[in-house]
Amino acid sequence: MHQTGYTRASTLGPIAEVVAAAGGSIERVFRRADLPLALLDSPDTLLPLRDHFRLLMMTSRELHDEVFAARLGRQASMAGLGVFGRWVAQAPTLLEAIQRAGTSLPHMLQNATQLVVRRYGNEIHWSYEVSDPARDGRLQNEMLAIWYMIAVVRHFTGAWWLPDRIILGGLPSRLRCQAGELMGTDTAIDNAASAIVFDRRLLRSVNPNLGQDDGLAASELGRIFDLPDPDDLPGRLSVLIELELLDRRPSLAHMAARSGLARRTLQRRLSEAGLSYSDLLRNALQRRAVRLLSQTERSISEIAAMLGYDDPSHFSRAFERWSGVPPTHWRRLLEARAQPDTHPSSS
Template identity: 30%
Template sequence: MTPSLFQPAPPSAPRANNRGVLSAAANGLDTFITHHGGDLDRVFGHAGIDPEQLRHPTLSLGLPNYCQVLEEAARQTGCDNFGLRYGEQFQPQALGLLGYVGLCSGTLEEALINFSEAFPFHQHSTLIQLVDQGECYRFDYQVRHGAILERRQDAELTMGMAMNLVRHVLGPKWAPREVLFEHSRPQDWQEHRAVFDAPVRFDQACNSLLIPKRELTGKTMPGHDPVLLMLVKDAIRQLGEADTGPDLLECTRQLIRTLLHHGEPVLEQIAEGLNLTDSALQRKLRDFGLSFSQVVDQVRQDLALQYLRQQTMSISQLAPLLGYSETSAFSRAFKRWFGVSPRQWRQTPIN
């Protein structure tokens, strides 16, 4: 364990309060992107992440931004299996509190249980469970955030993280019985079989890792430390207590996303959905330095880029999903945001 894990944050450090994913999940991401030839400013800027946030492992990143930065890194580096490769080398200790709650456990079986139970404090809007299937444990993972349409890289990264927790004890040649992914089979899917050394199936209901129970029996964690485990669990609990309520800005965005396909979002309707008066919502948004129309614009921009990357959708099909009654209105707005038309943006190879 690094000595600094429980040192108090310096006065200038942001307050830990997880409403997305703890930035420990991006430990070493900047170096990994650079190693694969990516432009950090472009990758992080496109995903709306300030690299300074990565210096504070208990600071929260927006889950949509986190998933987007992985997808963007895959596109810009030309490494289609970016998440798979990043997860292959991601060791448990790099996960900060979540990693150490596993590493300090008594046995490997307890480590998997503690890891699964602590995961909701590490990342929100996510299904995470360890299911007893008799001969095997099934480790399930699935992002459940309405704004996240692209999440393949994150899923492959997370399965790699879970695998490496087991390999920390059983050695680098350990392999799960089977690996399942909810996304479709990628072009270089043979790399997945090589990384996991196991059968890999795609287009499944959930991302899962099947772990034979007999391989866990009697396996003691080499770094077992009951006192440290207690401290780590307490630190995780405090993170949960710091998360004292829903993030108003994110709730506003999610409600806008939900209602966009019905047309132009109306302040009164969004405020009512949040149990606020119109003036109260406007006042709270001003605390974030935003107006209601700016929030709507941000949501539309994010969704527009996500939809445009799905080559199966035409520009005319996309416009109504963003609340525009006419394609021309969407095209004008897009050019105002990005300086080019949606069609020109889609035709740019780097996008």
């Protein structure tokens, strides 16, 4: 398969608002990037890094702005990073937060990337390094990533903090001044990885909100450790199926083309793993059905249509085969569990 890295849709930040404010069309951007617009309402959905890059590139072209992502990143926040952001923000010191970010990024938020800390005298170079081979839109992605790294440090040092300087690998010299103005600090061009540079004494900065959060539940952490390994073909294909399901029910032929494999090759490799494409599609439909039933108030008919069923009764029968109960009953059971226990305790 072509893709080697994945990221969560939440890393796109407030892209729709920024595009609208600049007079662009977010619908046209997503159409040109061949991605479902529903991704904006599904922040935990995974998408291939190369698709993420391409979306940023198409946005840059839509707005005729070569440093668009530097502008977008000004509105980036830890909150936009979901559970990963909360996990990092609960660290007692900035040093621990940076260590948490580095060890958990490939498992929780974005793989085929790493955050690396290097010390040069009294300076810390905290770099964002990408191993995914995709090139188009890569610089936009790195400018956005730098802002998220700044947001991590700001959580410990204050909302207006900026690094002593920023290094942007591969930034054309003609864009240096424009990028530096948007980033708010000296911007250097280098063949090395993109990085932020700051005084090493900041690593001792203490979390100002220490003790104000109850921490993460085990269910939260478990839910987001789901980025597929590069060698896990079924896992990687499942990610692509769930992404496509935001817009349409994908066919085997479409997914083979999307994954860069011949149809028969894809079938053979899945068969070697004891699986079929229909197995993966059914599992993806189950997961999406459960999310829609539990996280939205959409009707059964609406959910059936979103999952590609022509008739709601077909969806209801399929769901009952999966779970043992019809979707209406499953939703009532879920609602009942969510109600507080009003029965008096026995003495």
